[in-house]
Amino acid sequence: MTDYSTLKEMGISSFELISRFSLRREHDRDVLKVYYLRPLTSLRPHSQKFTFARPRQAIPGQSRHSQAWKDLLDCSPVLQQALQELRQLTGSDCDNQPLAAKDALLRDLSHLEKVVAAKLAEIREQVERLGPQASA
Secondary structure, three states: OOOOHHHHHOOOOOHHHEEEEEEEEEOOEEEEEEEEOOOOOOOOOOEEEEEEEOOOOOOOHHHOOOHHHHHHOOOOHHHHHHHHHHHHHHOOOOOOOOOOHHHHHHHHHHHHHHHHHHHHHHHHHHHHHHOOOOOO
16 A cells, blocks of 8 residues: 555645546646546536656757657656556556547547637626626
């Protein structure tokens, strides 16, 4: 049994509510997203995002787009430990198993549509609460 000290340091405390996690790379950062099992009516977030900077290595600029450059970049030791603890908690590896590029894009698009629809509904509700006003 582990005490999940790395996850605690990251501010995660509801270990029993973690359902899955994903990891992606954005430029020179690793982005870990942890998803929770929460009721739809919960005011607590359904996910948390953590960003880890990748270390920079001093190599010539023309080599920075090569495979050797990608191999030099190791992820943060804190991220490695967090991933190990998350694997223990969920019993699985990252949620982002190799997906076809098209499937991944469609999933991202669907998620974005849901987020935009929810934000639009929220703004409309705020406008309705303001009541009728004379426009200028």
